Amino acid sequence: MxxxxxxxxxxxxxxxxxxxxxxxxxxxxxxxxxxxxxxxxxxxxxxxxxxxxxxxxxxxxxxxxxxxxxxxGKHALGDRARKLDKGILITRFELPFNIWCGTCNNHIGMGVRYNAEKKKVGMYYSTPIYSFRCKCHLCDGWFEIQTDPKNTRYVVVSGARQKDEEWNPEENGGFAIHDTENNSATTDPLIALEKSTDAHKHLTNVQIPRLESLQDLSDHYNNDPYARSAIVRKHFRAEKRVEAAKRADDDRIKGRYGLPETLKLVEDSDEARNEAREEWERGRRHLEEQSSIRKARLSSSAGPNPAASLRERVLGNMYNSKLVEKRVRKLGVR
Incomplete structure (x- = not known):
């Protein structure tokens, strides 16, 4: 090399x-x-x-x-942004409906895609209106399609004509889907008067009193915010000191008697004492009942008393001997 x-x-x-x-x-x-x-x-x-x-x-x-x-000196979108200085962006646009080209009069089906020149041409309230300018693939003609935010659709502006395939429900006894025009039908004056009267009653009897009560409540709580905040904070500090002292007493008692830390102690009061006394009496009675039942079971399992059984045996023998003597006497007499 x-x-x-x-x-x-x-x-x-x-x-x-x-x-x-x-x-x-x-x-x-x-x-x-x-x-x-x-x-x-x-x-x-x-x-x-x-x-x-x-x-x-x-x-x-x-x-x-x-x-x-x-x-x-290039744009991130590359060749698509070659007309960006004119407000035009090259984007991929798909035909939303069937059209006929105005130059060659050929039919172009829905779904055909073009490299369209997208441009903002106006506003409908806060929604922008965009224009898509496409070149026909069958000739050198151009056609333009714009968005229609008012009726939520696309419209052909120039260079082509749309194939009318829409069904109007109004012509068949239905209601308009996109009725953007004002309803010019005359209404019954009595119905309009009744609605206005009901609205006035609702405003007078419900809405105004409710607003006044809310205003009074707001004035009550926001009259002197610093003073009310000071009162609340003082109350919270007092409660915090009481809780801290109570917690210290509970910890001291638990440490003295070796109680678990998770045990919750009841506050000392007459009601708590009465409940504890009643619980102690109830436990004592239950213990006595259990001890009596245990004694009865032990006595039954130990068997009969030996002295009593001997006495019964002796009495039984004496009774049997007397019966024998009577029978012997009867036999001797015979």
């Missing part, structure tokens, strides 16, 4: 120095690939330095140019 010329080496060194200098300004570092190809004049052509991601030239300044598009 041959050598590079001094001019080519100097050019490569300048590129490398520029890339290293701009890397300190948080600019993406450039990975260079230098390719050399033989030529008739010098044997090798100057190296081509290519960047893997984006190429930032040596004279690029991030604070000055802001972006590569600004450095190269």
């Amino acid at each position: 041959g050598r590079l010329l001094p001019q080519e080496v100097h050019h490569v060194v300048r590129l490398l120095q520029g890339a290293s200098a701009h890397s300190t300004h948080s600019v993406t570092s450039v990975s260079l690939q230098c390719k050399a190809s033989p030529t008739k004049e010098s044997g090798f052509r100057s190296s081509q330095c290519l960047g893997f991601n984006k190429y930032y030239p040596p004279d690029y300044d991030g604070e000055k140019h802001k972006s590569l598009n600004a450095y190269r």
